[in-house]
Amino acid sequence: MNRLTPESFQRDQEIKRQYGCKYIIADAPDSPALERAQPIAGGLPDAPLGPDGEPINGKVLIGYIIGVDGLAHDPIVLESTSPILTDTALAAMKEWRFVPGKFNGRIVATLAAQNFSFGPPR
Template identity: 30%
Template sequence: MSTVPMHDPLRLSANAEFKAQYNKTLRWSTVVAIALVLLIWMLTPDYVPNPYKLRQEEFEAIDIAEQQAVDIPPPPVEAPPPPKVVEAAPDDEVAEDVDIADTLMDLDEAISTAMPGFGPVGDEGFVASSENPKVLLQVKAEYPEMARRAGLEGTVTVKVLVGPDGTVKDAVIIVGVNPLLNKAALEAARKWKFIPGKQRNIPVKAWMALPFVFRMN
């Protein structure tokens, strides 16, 4: 014959008391937690944002006295050295490096003597004058050092166009020896000064031939 288990009344009573006590404790814990949160929130001061402000620098105004403009004179311009003047030497005196012929050659004579078959100068280059130009200033040609070392010698004849003001307007090689000597003769010829040629007492342009003799001593 089987037996039906019976529940222990003491155990049931203890379980019921534990559950009741647990529910009561949980309720009080919840109330206390909420109260603490409310208390902390009430005691905490309100947050007031404090935006960052840029620091403004104060500048002190300084009065600058008006300055008077000072005119600075331009730097002095050095005048170019005057051309070398070659004084006419006596007949028995010989120049050191470069000789200038004693007499100026007429252009037609220079062309026919130095370059046979060269032909007459065209209308653009030829200017007729009844009175030939006369030399006021002779400039000696400098003997190029490279030509001197190479032993180059010879006579360079330069055709110059003398303007109505007595200055050389153009210079052309009629008889050349070497590019170095030709260049030296042209540079010297362009610095010559003349009393201009005349046609019926009126200054006109006229061509003249200037021979430059380069020889070693």
């Protein structure tokens, strides 16, 4: 997760709040002992087409856990402008694969977030 702006800090806090009853979260973003998870498969989806044949514009923000198995788990939709876009984003995440994060050399689950921006084809 990236803490560059007050908005991203608030987003991080919201994600931690929603996962807090399910996971123990240790905050060590700048620790040299932390090796971040690295994506190795999957990508961002193109915008789905609406009934008029035009791409649906909007955005979706999803928090998720990168498990020790390298998969995206327990997605939480934090913001969405369309249920269709949410479904598209969640479907794409099922294809994602990561080299899991490590802390002090041990594989750990990590917290992440992805902003999906949909619009005209890239």
